[in-house]
Amino acid sequence: xxTAATNSRLLGDFHIHTIASGHAxxxxxxxxxxxxxxxxxYVAITDHGPARQxxxxxxxxxxxxxxxxxxxxxxxxxxxGVEANxxxxxxxxxxxxxxxxxxxxxxxxxxxATGYGGSSVAENTRALVGALEKNRIDVxxxxxxPRFPYPVDLEECIAAAAAKGVLVELNQxxxxxxxxxxVAHYERVLALxxxxxxxxxxxxxxxxxxxxxxxxxxxxxxxxxxIDPLATINYSEDLIRKYILKSA
Numbered sequence: 001x002x003t004a005a006t007n008s009r010l011l012g013d014f015h016i017h018t019i020a021s022g023h024a025x026x027x028x029x030x031x032x033x034x035x036x037x038x039x040x041x042y043v044a045i046t047d048h049g050p051a052r053q054x055x056x057x058x059x060x061x062x063x064x065x066x067x068x069x070x071x072x073x074x075x076x077x078x079x080x081g082v083e084a085n086x087x088x089x090x091x092x093x094x095x096x097x098x099x100x101x102x103x104x105x106x107x108x109x110x111x112x113a114t115g116y117g118g119s120s121v122a123e124n125t126r127a128l129v130g131a132l133e134k135n136r137i138d139v140x141x142x143x144x145x146p147r148f149p150y151p152v153d154l155e156e157c158i159a160a161a162a163a164k165g166v167l168v169e170l171n172q173x174x175x176x177x178x179x180x181x182x183v184a185h186y187e188r189v190l191a192l193x194x195x196x197x198x199x200x201x202x203x204x205x206x207x208x209x210x211x212x213x214x215x216x217x218x219x220x221x222x223x224x225x226x227i228d229p230l231a232t233i234n235y236s237e238d239l240i241r242k243y244i245l246k247s248a
Contacts, residue, residue: 012042015203022054026209051094051114081105091130109141110150173205175217
């Protein structure tokens with residue numbers, strides 16, 4: 001784990017949805033106001049990619065990245081991004097590579113009703129590893145999560161992510177009910193991230209403004225595993241710059 005200087009206050013939340021995702025409940029303005037009120041310095045707007053029927057169209061992402069006023073908001077650095085969908089067994093995403101390269105942050109993962117119909121661990125693993133090899137991706141979301149029908153070979157996928165310097169998130173939404181199978185799954189994720197010397201990123205996966213910056217169950221998991229939550233990327237300006245802003 002890095003020894004970069006940490007803060008006692010959470011600095012950033014890098015997986016957040018607005019009403020543009022269709023099944024979320026808060027506007028962009030409400031999300032940003034919530035981040036400001038919680039003292040966050042960084043917030044990433046990562047609505048679902050267009051393969052979802054309720055997701056925004058490509059023009060949404062093109063226009064959002066052009067909103068210079070987002071760069072001038074007091075107290076908070078807004079990153080414009082996407083939670084892209086893996087849409088086939090070859091690892092293609094539902095966003096063109098040019099647009100992906102223009103966003104501040106790219107999350108990617110499997111989601112229902114996006115055209116991907118992977119039916120086996122081998123196929124899902126091949127798709128995820130292929131996505132890592134073919135696309136600009138900064139964070140893999142809810143990897144192999146039991147809530148979704150896309151199990152993967154966790155070690156193969158995390159090893160591939162580590163080789164590419166791609167982060168693998170701990171997902172608050174997956175842990176908030178503290179179901180034993182979800183907890184056990186993310187304990188396995190933690191162990192593999194440690195094995196491959198990967199830094200830890202906690203994500204709220206907020207779908208309403210009230211949960212922006214809430215990673216309490218991720219922190220509970222870390223504490224139960226003997227890991228100091230303050231050592232995660234979310235609490236370190238240095239690690240945020242290195243792994244999220246890519247400016248270190």
